Amino acid sequence: MKGCFFVFNKSKKRMSIDRIRDSQEIFRCPLCSKPMNLIHLQSLICMNQHCFDIAKQGYINLSSRSIKSKYDRQTFETRRIISESGLFHPLQAAVSEVILSQNMSKDSIRLLDAGCGEGSHLNSIQSTINQRKRNAIFAVGIDISKEGISLAAAEYSNAMWCVADIANIPLANEQFNFIINILSPANYSEFQRLLTDHGLVIKVVPEQHYLKEIRDSLYKGTGKQVYSNTPTIRYFNERFNLIAVEDIQYQVSLSEHLISPLLGMTPLSWGASQESREQILRMDLRQITMDFKILVGMKPHHRISGLY
Ligand SMILES: [Zn+2]
Incomplete structure (x- = not known):
């Protein structure tokens, strides 16, 4: 058995x-x-x-500096459990659909997931596109967290995984016709540099009712439960030509064993008191609301002379 394991690795x-x-x-x-x-x-x-080694899991660490990520391995393992439960499937399907409907070329789809975490979004999207399209898909996932990338590389062998700083992405210019950026910080200058001429950025942001049941319970009466995406959308629109906006909202039934991981995964729970966490665990939460906005932006290429 030991030998088999070695050969597999x-x-x-x-x-x-x-x-x-x-x-x-x-x-x-x-x-x-x-x-x-x-x-x-x-x-x-x-x-x-300057030399960078390929790790035994098959990813490459091209981060120019050592950054202490606020996410540890356990956070990513928790996210993996949540993701494998199917909570994000409709969102992942919607993003795949945007890529399939916008890809006019017969050439291969070159897809970058910027801020891929433990890789389950990219893996799901890549699988969906593979099933539907004959075009080859070349997929790269980058994240600043070595823990996230290490988990991604250990589980999913169809993409290239790379530890990288999103403000200094170690990839050459104009290599991708799609960049996805799902519930993760962006660097729009880098995205513009990496996109081909008609390339698209697909950004997913949480909407007002995302995990509403948890948010309502944690922040009842504090006013914190209301937030707005308007500045994010405005900023996106300044950097890209916004060509589509899609709202996606759905409810998922929740098995009991997922409530605790869900609480651990969401930044909403940071700073929440132990008491309110325990209260949620006692609530018998049977379903949860998922609410996102998908922004699709094209790299601006009609530059007005004098302004740039
Ligand atoms: Zn160098």
Whole structure:
């Protein structure tokens, strides 16, 4: 059994190395921005000798600085449980649909998930597109959290996984025709740089009724439960040509064992008292509301001379 396990691991890493070797031109050094090459089937190196090793799980850490993520491994494992329960399926299906309907080209879909966490959104979207489309899909997931990327690489072998700083993405210009950014911070300058000419950004933000049942209970009477996406949308609209907005709201029935992970996953519960957490656990919550806005923006290419 031990031997089998070893062979399994080895082939998984080898698959990742082959994928990196076949697409090494997409990388650029996070320290000096020069192109990178794969050497000895184990590291990416630039002409200035900045060298980054491929981890045994098959991902590559190209973060230019060490950032202490506020999310630990347990947070990502919790998110994985939530995601595998299907809570996000309708959202993931809607994002896949946007990509399928907007992809006019017969060429391969080149998709980047910026802020992919433990990778389940990208994996689900990639699988849906694969089932529906004959176009090859080339998918890359990046996240600043090594814990998240390590979990993604261990579970999903169809995409390329990379630890990276979203403010300094170690990927070459104009490599992607789609960038997804799901419930995660964005860096629009970097997104513009990475998109091809008619490329699209698909950003998902939580809407007012997202996890309403939990929010109502935690913040009843404090006024904190009301929030607005207007500034986020306005800012998105300033950086991209907003071509579509889709609201997606649904309710999911909740098995009892998911309530605690859900509380652990949501930033809403940070700062909530132990008492209110326990109150929610006692509430016998049977369903939960999911409420999102999907913003679809095109890279602006009609530049007005003098302004740029
Ligand atoms: Zn370099």
